[in-house]
Amino acid sequence: MSNLETFDVVVIGGGPAGATAATDLAKLGRSVLLLDRAGRIKPCGGAIPPQAMREFDIPESRLANRVYSARMISPSDRTVDMPIKGGYVGMVDREHFDEWLRERAAETGATRRTGTFERIERDTDGTAIVCYRLGQGRDGESGRVRARAIIGADGANSFVGKHYVPGYETVKYVSAYHEILRTPEGFDNSRCDVYYQGDISPDFYGWVFPHGDTISVGVGTAVPGFSLRAACTELSRRAGLADAEILRREGAPIPLEPLKCWDNGRDIVLAGDAAGVVAPASGEGIYYALTGGRLAGEAVEAFLATGKASALKLARKRFMKAHGKVFWVLGIMQRFWYSSDKRRERFVSLCADPDIQYLTWEAYMNKRLVKARPGAHLRIFLKDMGHLLGIVSPRS
Template sequence: MQTSFDVIVVGGGPCGTIAAEQLIKSGYSVALIDPDNRIKPCGGAIPNRAIKDFAIPEHMLVAKANAARVIAPSGNAVEMRIGDIGFVGMVDRETFDPYLRRRAASAGAAAIKGKLAHMEEASDGTLDLTIEPTANDCPKTPYQLKAKMVIGADGANSAVRRAMFPSSKKPPYVFAYHEIVESPADADADRFQADRCDVVYDGRISPDFYGWVFPHGNQTSVGCGSAVKGHSLRQATQDLREQAGLSGQTTIRREGAPLPLRPMRRWDNGKNVVLAGDAAGTVAPSSGEGIYYAMLCGVLAADAVAASLATGKAAALKNARRRFMKDHGRIFLILRIMQGVWYRNDRLRERFVTMCADPDVQRLTWESYLNKKLVRRDPLAHVRVFFKDLGQLAGLPAGHK
């Protein structure tokens, strides 16, 4: 068994697998460490751009959503149809993540089933990692691996971050919980549609985030998130199931995990470690979207590590965060402001949903989401949305000029 690598990637989700695949293509030896024993709670939505940029095959999409419905505390609902500009692909993390791990292994990465137990820097500047095996068919005795560089793509509770960064260096979280249930064969279209994602803005479901009902073909993800202690995510999820007509559907699995909502100010340790994906906090505020950003971070982290190895300059590791924030920092800031403004109470949530009925809001929202960049071709639409936004905040009627 090979025990020394140019790069060890810890975490075999969308971020780590893409990073490993990218580094193999650049000619480096790579180990990909993942316990392969859990499924992350996730709505499973990926935009057009993720499918194109990362060559996601059609068979990995368990459904295609053509609309989203946002629901206010009063029950007022606004349907936002995508139209002919694309669709939202839905994946199931139970099958999607293993597919990506197999893809990285096929490219040449050494796929290792295990979890990081300890990590420290050796006297020669390399990194020593202690791995605890998790595969059922092998001894559980910990063993050592060595690497020149490590990418920590091991989620919000990153063991890499805890080992190599100060304990104070972590992003803020909400806690996400969902249940995967069987999709109904004959659903009430007013309550559930197989090609529509429902997003519920209601303080009873989440006092600071939102709830969701995301169909995945034969299965559906129902869940919510919150950072408020004492708020029962399980009860809120039961309420969501009742609202969507899913109470009687068989529950397939239940999952929960913290969800970071702000990129860390620094992703590298200035030497030989860089964080990426959830470990670096790159989940979009307001929406909680993470798969596309995780995969993008995998590419950026791999490029930064490759540049550092090629030049011998640790400063190159900073490029991962620098490139991410250059392209997406403004969007993250806007989403964080939006969450801070509109998610404060049910009165504002009600106005937010009302604003979503506006055609300009819907078009800009879908174009930005699907293409992952701010829409610049219609500046007047942004101006119109800005003033409508102010009107909603001030409580002015929708038709006020």
């Protein structure tokens, strides 16, 4: 058996999922190594619902902005405003927010190292050896540590998932791209705009999300060959931001659905985008990444306490029990409503309905099923069927 430094857990990836798992496990007294690549920023609208702030102790001081409504824009340029009554959605810039999460993990007791994960080897007793390269490139000093457990939180297209978790090759992606613009004087920072227009995205949507001093303008699609950059340029023009200064550009794949298996049945479990926990239709990822990281941490703690590899399956089991039904419904919505401009037009018209607005914001803000207005569900079902069957005009 080698004489290497040993950690209870090595967390590979320091986004919201990895940093949360590292923080939670360090709080429990576990020795944790948080390994993250330098300079990696995920393209993201940056929305944080109040429930995320409550569950994960995110202070308001970490927000870059607050928005109080959303505006839906249809293919015909019809706009529908959805005000948030009695609340707001927080906005973060991932460049700063993710770094704060990593700093919190270190302050809690996790060891932080900047480097690139390379592979997993096995010691003579079967314990995993995590091999990595320090620094930003391949020329840095190599490092090796033993790990009783590993959390792969290295994002969509996860290297850990691809090489060490069975079935990972089946994951499906949306390609996302955004540009961070400097906010011009006079721009309305209180509202998020969502463009449901086929030339901006043939199967997803475009977004204009204000972060205070900056704005995230982005698009996503799973259609091969579609020019995300050209669509983003056109989206900036439509939003009146054609002359705004571009501060940075970022692109990355975003998973379309949770993976069927999150662990290797031995000592590795996935979390966050690596596990596919991005909500269909909405593309919401931060809350679900935070949640996935926490559940991965709980599963690893159970594994370390009992020695039973079956405990690693708790992460996916608990996530799907809490959110699987929502993901299933959102997946159906995305496949149906985003499939053509005609359907997108009807979808935006549905968003004008007060019942839909109430239930949408309640579910989004608090991450729970709304039971306070049972009659609203029936009314929405009837209206939705009217739109599906073409009985209701898109303008009604």
